[in-house]
Amino acid sequence: MEGPEERVLAAFGVSEPAVRLQGGQGETWRSGDVVLKRADGESAWRGDVLSVLPESDAFRVPRPVKAQDGEWVAFGWEANELLVGATDVRRQDEVLVAAAAFHEAVAEVPRPGFIDTRSDPWCDGDRVAWREQEVQGSSAYGELVGPLVDAWRPVELPSQVVHGDLPGNVMFADGLPPAIIDWPVYWRPTAWASAVAVADALCWYGAEPALAARWAHLPHWGQMLIRALIYRMTTDDLAGGAATWTAARRDGYTPVIELALAYAG
Numbered sequence: 001m002e003g004p005e006e007r008v009l010a011a012f013g014v015s016e017p018a019v020r021l022q023g024g025q026g027e028t029w030r031s032g033d034v035v036l037k038r039a040d041g042e043s044a045w046r047g048d049v050l051s052v053l054p055e056s057d058a059f060r061v062p063r064p065v066k067a068q069d070g071e072w073v074a075f076g077w078e079a080n081e082l083l084v085g086a087t088d089v090r091r092q093d094e095v096l097v098a099a100a101a102f103h104e105a106v107a108e109v110p111r112p113g114f115i116d117t118r119s120d121p122w123c124d125g126d127r128v129a130w131r132e133q134e135v136q137g138s139s140a141y142g143e144l145v146g147p148l149v150d151a152w153r154p155v156e157l158p159s160q161v162v163h164g165d166l167p168g169n170v171m172f173a174d175g176l177p178p179a180i181i182d183w184p185v186y187w188r189p190t191a192w193a194s195a196v197a198v199a200d201a202l203c204w205y206g207a208e209p210a211l212a213a214r215w216a217h218l219p220h221w222g223q224m225l226i227r228a229l230i231y232r233m234t235t236d237d238l239a240g241g242a243a244t245w246t247a248a249r250r251d252g253y254t255p256v257i258e259l260a261l262a263y264a265g
Contacts, residue, residue, distance in 0.1 A: 003029045004036045004077050011067045011074035012036065030082060034065055039078040042185055045112050047072030049161075050183075058101030060179040083179045085171030089205040095170045096194055096215060098178035099163060103190045109161045115187045125235030126164070126186055129227040140245035141237040144253060148226045151264045155189075155220040162186050162193035167200045195224035199232060202259070203252040209259055222264030229253065229260055 003018040014031040021028045021035065028037045047064040063081045067074035127133035131152070137145070163169070164186040171179040186193070194215055201207035218224065233253060236244045 004031070005075070008036065008075050008077045011069070012065055012077075012079040013068055014079075033082045034079050035062065035082050036077050036079050039073040039076055041114055041118065042112070043078040044072045045114065046183060046185070047078070049106065049109055053105055056101060056105060057177060059098040059105075059177050061102070061183075062179070062181055083171060083173075083181070085173035085176065085179050087168050087170060088172050089167050089201065091170075091172060092167060092197065092201040092205070092207055092211055093214065094172070094178060095166050096197055098170055098180060099166050099193065099197065100190070102180050103160065103162055103193065107160050111159075111187050112161070112185065115185070121235045121238035122164070122184065124238055125231045125233075126188070128234045129231035130188075135234055135238065137234065137237040138242040138245065140242055140250070141233060144245070144250060144257065145230055145233050147261060148230050148257060151222075151261055152226055152230070153223055153264075155223050157189035157191065157219055159187050159189055162188050162190055164188070164193060164196060165200075166193065166197040167205055189219070189224070191218040191220065191224045192227055194218055195221070195228040196231065199225060199228040199256055199260070202256045203232070212259055212263070216263065222260060222262075225256075225260035226264055229257060 003020060009015060009018065009031050012034060014034045016032045018029040018031045018036065020026065021030050028035060050061050051064050053061060060083060062083050064072055065079035065081060066072060067079070072078060124133060124135070128135045163180060164184045165182070169180065169182045171181060173179070198212050198215055201211055202209070212225070215221070236249070
């Protein structure tokens, strides 16, 4: 992917040559103290929300940078302030504590309209996990997800805007609160966002089952873990089909499925 053109840099008031940053799927660039990436249909909404979010001792967020014309998007790009820090997937309890404070801070944000209109493997996987949408998946997917589907039960919990991909999107720096970046927006209970983070940490980042136990006080914990796993596995299948289900992929999910089922009783 090519970096931002000179007209993009000029639009956001920066002039240093853009340098590609590590992470961000190779699509994030830095010019001076500004980070630029391709805008999406949610960029302006995030700009409106994050620009007025009060400062907190519990978390940081990258403040959006307006273009010189006063808009959050210019020539298909958005800009945010550069934050110091680095991600550390070993620090998931700290990730979850910071996320709880962040979710409390955005609890009154109204439900965004784009939630209903977007469609991609992640959004569709989320809807499948909540039985708002059906899917015809591969046979390998069906075998893995079947016990979770059987254990799925309705729950009553309030929803709000949440961050749906926390483990690798929280940065740490000495002396500063954790920084929550790259916000994929979902309208779900905060316990579900925590369950997604825990499930990801258990499946892919070497976390121990004790992580799930430390957060089992969250409401309907077993059902949240079930939905988190259905969401992730459905997304995997929608994005990659049968080829997704290598032995390593199945082995990553299997013990976490068993753990979620145990919590669900």
